[in-house]
Amino acid sequence: MTICQFFLQGRCRFGNRCWNEHPGSGGAVGGRQPQPSGSNRRGWNTTSQRYSNVIQPSSFSKSTPWGGSRDQEKPSFGSFDSGASTSRNRGFALSQNPFASPSSDEDKDEKKLLEGIVKDMEVWESSGQWMFSVYSPVKKKSNISGFTDISPEELRLEYHNFLTSNNLQSYLNSVQQLINQWRNRVNELKSLNTSTKIALLSEVKDGVNQAAPTFGFGSRQTVTFGSPGFPVNNSSSGSAQNFSFKPSSGFAAATSGSASVSQNTPAFGAAPSASSAITTSTPAFGFRKPEITSAASFSFKSPAASGFGLPRFSGFPASMAAGPVGVPVAPAFGSSSSVAGFGGAGSRSHTAFSKSSGDAFGISSMSASLPVSSGSTTTDNVLFTPKDQLTAEELEQFQSKKFTLGKIPLKPPPVELLNI
Amino acid sequence: MSLFGTTSGFGTSGTSMFGSTTTDNHNPMKDIEVTSSPDDSIGCLSFSPPTLPGNFLIAGSWANDVRCWEVQDSGQTIPKAQQMHTGPVLDVCWSDDGSKVFTASCDKTAKMWDLNSNQAIQIAQHDAPVKTIHWIKAPNYSCVMTGSWDKTLKFWDTRSSNPMMVLQLPERCYCADVIYPMAVVATAERGLIVYQLESQPSEFRRIESPLKHQHRCVAIFKDKQNKPTGFALGSIEGRVAIHYINPPNPAKDNFTFKCHRSNGTNTSAPQDIYAVNGIAFHPVHGTLATVGSDGRFSFWDKDARTKLKTSEQLDQPIAACCFNHNGNIFAYASSYDWSKLAASPCSSELTAARSLGWT
Numbered sequence: 001m002t003i004c005q006f007f008l009q010g011r012c013r014f015g016n017r018c019w020n021e022h023p024g025s026g027g028a029v030g031g032r033q034p035q036p037s038g039s040n041r042r043g044w045n046t047t048s049q050r051y052s053n054v055i056q057p058s059s060f061s062k063s064t065p066w067g068g069s070r071d072q073e074k075p076s077f078g079s080f081d082s083g084a085s086t087s088r089n090r091g092f093a094l095s096q097n098p099f100a101s102p103s104s105d106e107d108k109d110e111k112k113l114l115e116g117i118v119k120d121m122e123v124w125e126s127s128g129q130w131m132f133s134v135y136s137p138v139k140k141k142s143n144i145s146g147f148t149d150i151s152p153e154e155l156r157l158e159y160h161n162f163l164t165s166n167n168l169q170s171y172l173n174s175v176q177q178l179i180n181q182w183r184n185r186v187n188e189l190k191s192l193n194t195s196t197k198i199a200l201l202s203e204v205k206d207g208v209n210q211a212a213p214t215f216g217f218g219s220r221q222t223v224t225f226g227s228p229g230f231p232v233n234n235s236s237s238g239s240a241q242n243f244s245f246k247p248s249s250g251f252a253a254a255t256s257g258s259a260s261v262s263q264n265t266p267a268f269g270a271a272p273s274a275s276s277a278i279t280t281s282t283p284a285f286g287f288r289k290p291e292i293t294s295a296a297s298f299s300f301k302s303p304a305a306s307g308f309g310l311p312r313f314s315g316f317p318a319s320m321a322a323g324p325v326g327v328p329v330a331p332a333f334g335s336s337s338s339v340a341g342f343g344g345a346g347s348r349s350h351t352a353f354s355k356s357s358g359d360a361f362g363i364s365s366m367s368a369s370l371p372v373s374s375g376s377t378t379t380d381n382v383l384f385t386p387k388d389q390l391t392a393e394e395l396e397q398f399q400s401k402k403f404t405l406g407k408i409p410l411k412p413p414p415v416e417l418l419n420i
Numbered sequence: 421m422s423l424f425g426t427t428s429g430f431g432t433s434g435t436s437m438f439g440s441t442t443t444d445n446h447n448p449m450k451d452i453e454v455t456s457s458p459d460d461s462i463g464c465l466s467f468s469p470p471t472l473p474g475n476f477l478i479a480g481s482w483a484n485d486v487r488c489w490e491v492q493d494s495g496q497t498i499p500k501a502q503q504m505h506t507g508p509v510l511d512v513c514w515s516d517d518g519s520k521v522f523t524a525s526c527d528k529t530a531k532m533w534d535l536n537s538n539q540a541i542q543i544a545q546h547d548a549p550v551k552t553i554h555w556i557k558a559p560n561y562s563c564v565m566t567g568s569w570d571k572t573l574k575f576w577d578t579r580s581s582n583p584m585m586v587l588q589l590p591e592r593c594y595c596a597d598v599i600y601p602m603a604v605v606a607t608a609e610r611g612l613i614v615y616q617l618e619s620q621p622s623e624f625r626r627i628e629s630p631l632k633h634q635h636r637c638v639a640i641f642k643d644k645q646n647k648p649t650g651f652a653l654g655s656i657e658g659r660v661a662i663h664y665i666n667p668p669n670p671a672k673d674n675f676t677f678k679c680h681r682s683n684g685t686n687t688s689a690p691q692d693i694y695a696v697n698g699i700a701f702h703p704v705h706g707t708l709a710t711v712g713s714d715g716r717f718s719f720w721d722k723d724a725r726t727k728l729k730t731s732e733q734l735d736q737p738i739a740a741c742c743f744n745h746n747g748n749i750f751a752y753a754s755s756y757d758w759s760k761l762a763a764s765p766c767s768s769e770l771t772a773a774r775s776l777g778w779t
Binding site: 120123124127128129130132133134135136137138143149151152153154155156157159160 | 551
C-alpha cells in the first residue's frame with residue numbers, strides 16, 4: 001500500500017479508515033484516531049517530524065499513543081513511551097491472548113522507571129547542569145528524596161554573607177559538602193542496588209500519593225491539590241497498597257485555598273463541593289481510598305462494586321481507540337505495583353494502562369483483590385495467597401513464565417513468588 | 421539626576437565599545453550596550469509601562485543598587501538615577517502609572533522608589549530575602565505582592581507597614597509573575613501555584629509541575645483576547661514548559677521543550693545543559709524569549725512550537741531579560757549567574773537589543 005503522506009505529517013483525516021498505509025501503527029492497535037497535530041510540522045528541532053504520530057523517543061511534539069501530552073520527553077521518557085507502546089501493543093496482543101501473564105507488565109514498567117532514573121542521573125552528571133535541584137523521575141510526581149533545592153541566588157547570597165564575615169573557606173567547605181552529598185545520591189541512584197530500588201519504587205508509588213490526585217479524574221485538567229510542596233513522602237496511613245492515592249493530606253490543605261474558584265475543583269471527598277466536573281467520560285477510579293465513600297458522588301463506581309474494573313476494561317479495545325481520555329484514567333486502578341499515578345500525561349498512563357490491560361484479561365485475581373482493597377489496611381493475606389492455599393496446579397501456573405489458557409489461577413499469587 | 425557615582429562600569433571591565441577589534445564575545449550580536457552598567461551581576465530588569473512616555477529601564481544588581489536609564493529610540497541610553505539597598509536586589513517592577521519603582525532585596529525588605537522625588541521608602545518586610553515583587557492593579561484595590569524565601573507571599577498597601585494579606589507558600593518562592601487577574605508563583609521543591617486576584621488575592625490552584633527539576637523563572641502569557649491564559653515555566657535543566665490553565669485539551673496543549681543546551685537535537689552525545697534564567701513574552705506578538713546560562717537568548721513561537729531565532733553565544737551567562745511595553749526593545753543582561761558555583765570576576769553588561777522587527 002502506499003504510505004499516507006498526511007499521516008506522516010500527523011494530520012490524516014481518515015485515521016483508521018484511511019486506505020493508505022500508516023507506518024508504525026498500521027498493524028498495531030486499530031482505531032487510533034488521527035491526532036490533530038498540525039503543529040508537528042515544524043518541530044522545535046526544525047527537522048521534519050515525519051513520523052509525528054509514531055512514538056519516537058525524545059522528539060518534541062510527538063504525540064503519545066494516548067493522544068496524550070505533547071511533552072517533549074527526555075530520552076528517558078521516550079523510552080518510557082516506547083516501552084509503553086510496545087506494552088500497549090502487547091496489550092492488544094493480550095486482547096487476542098487474554099491469558100498472557102499480567103505480572104510481567106508491572107516489572108517492565110518498574111524497569112522503565114528505573115532506567116529512566118538512571119539515565120536522568122547520567123545526563124545530570126555529565127551535563128553540568130545545576131546540581132542543587134530536586135528531581136522527580138516522572139514529571140507529575142513527587143520528588144525523590146535525597147536532593148535539596150537550592151537556587152543559585154540563595155547560594156550566592158551565602159557567598160556574600162561569608163564574604164563579609166571574611167569566612168570564605170567555610171563557604172567553600174559547605175558548598176563542597178553539598179556537592180558531595182549530591183554526588184553520592186546521584187551515584188546511588190545510578191547504581192541502583194536492590195535496596196535503593198525498593199526504596200525508590202515505594203517512594204515513587206506511595207510518596208506520590210499526595211501528588212497523585214490530579215489526574216485521577218479523567219478530566220484532563222490540571223486541577224491538582226497535590227502540589228509537591230506537600231508533605232510528599234508521607235506514606236499515607238497504610239491503607240490498601242493497591243490504591244496508593246492518598247489525597248487526604250493534600251486535599252485538606254489545598255481545599256482551604258481554592259474553594260470557590262475553579263469549576264473544576266475536584267475536591268475529592270475532602271471538601272464537600274464534589275464537583276461533577278470530574279465526571280467526564282471516564283470513571284476516575286483514582287480514589288479508591290476507603291474513606292472516600294463519597295466516591296459515590298463521582299461518576300465512578302464505588303470501590304466495593306465489583307463492576308469496578310470492568311467498565312473500563314470491557315471498553316478496553318475501544319478505549320484504546322478513544323485516545324486520550326479513557327485510557328489514562330485506567331492506570332489508577334489498583335495495580336499493586338502501579339508505578340503510574342494517574343492518567344496524567346502520556347508516559348505514565350501507558351505503563352499503568354498497559355499493565356491494567358494485562359490485568360483486564362483473565363483477571364479474576366484482580367477482582368479478587370478489589371473488594372479487599374477497599375477496606376483493608378495491610379492486606380498481605382488477601383493480596384497474596386499463602387502457598388499452602390494454592391492447589392498444585394495453581395502453584396505451577398504461578399511458577400511458570402506464562403499463564404496457560406484455561407488454567408489461570410483465580411487467587412492472587414503467593415508473595416514468595418513475586419520478584420520485586 | 422546624578423550619574424552613577426564612582427562606578428568604573430563605564431567603558432571598562434569589558435564594556436568595550438562595539439566595533440572593537442578584540443575577539444571577545446561579550447556582545448556578539450552587536451546590540452547596543454547600555455552605558456554605566458552595574459558593577460556586579462544584574463539580577464533583574466524591568467522596562468517602564470506604556471503610561472510613561474519614552475522607555476525607561478530599571479536594573480537591580482548584586483552590588484546592592486538599582487539603576488535607571490532612559491533608552492531613547494535611537495538606542496542611546498542615558499543613565500538617570502540610582503538607589504541603594506543594603507543587600508543585593510533580586511527583583512524590580514514598575515507601578516502601573518510609571519511613577520514608582522518597587523525593588524526587592526536580600527536585605528529582607530522591599531522599597532518603593534518615587535522617581536519624581538528620587539526618594540525610596542521601605543514598604544515591605546519579610547523574614548528572609550524577598551525574591552519577587554510585582555505590582556497589582558485591580559479595579560477595587562492595588563497593592564504590591566512580594567514573594568520571599570520565608571515561604572510567604574505578602575500583599576502590601578504601600579501606605580501601611582502591615583501587609584494587607586499574607587498567603588503561605590509550600591516552599592520558598594523562586595519566581596512569580598502577575599498579569600491581572602492571574603498570578604503564578606513557582607516555589608522550591610517544584611511547587612507551582614496559581615492565584616486569582618479578583619476582589620482579593622486567593623489561591624486558585626496548585627499545579628503539578630510539568631518539569632522534573634528546580635523551577636527558575638516563570639512568565640504569564642495572554643490569549644488573543646488579551647487575557648492571561650497560561651504561563652511558561654523554565655527550569656535549571658534547559659527546559660521550558662508551556663502550560664495553559666484551562667485548556668480544551670491539556671494533554672495536547674501543554675508541552676515542554678528543551679532549550680539552552682549545547683548539542684541541539686543530537687541527543688546521543690552528552691549535552692551541556694544550562695539553566696533558563698529568564699523568560700519574557702513579547703507584549704504584542706506573544707512570542708517568547710528565553711535567556712540562559714549558556715549565554716544565549718532565543719526567541720520562540722509557542723503556538724507554532726518553533727524556534728524563531730537564537731543569538732550567538734555571549735561570553736557570560738545571560739541573567740535576565742525584558743521587553744519594553746510595545747515590544748520594540750529587548751534588553752538582556754549578561755552577567756554571571758552563579759551557575760558555576762564559584763565567584764567569577766563579575767563584569768556585567770546590560771544590553772538593549774535592537775528593535776525587534778519581525779512579523
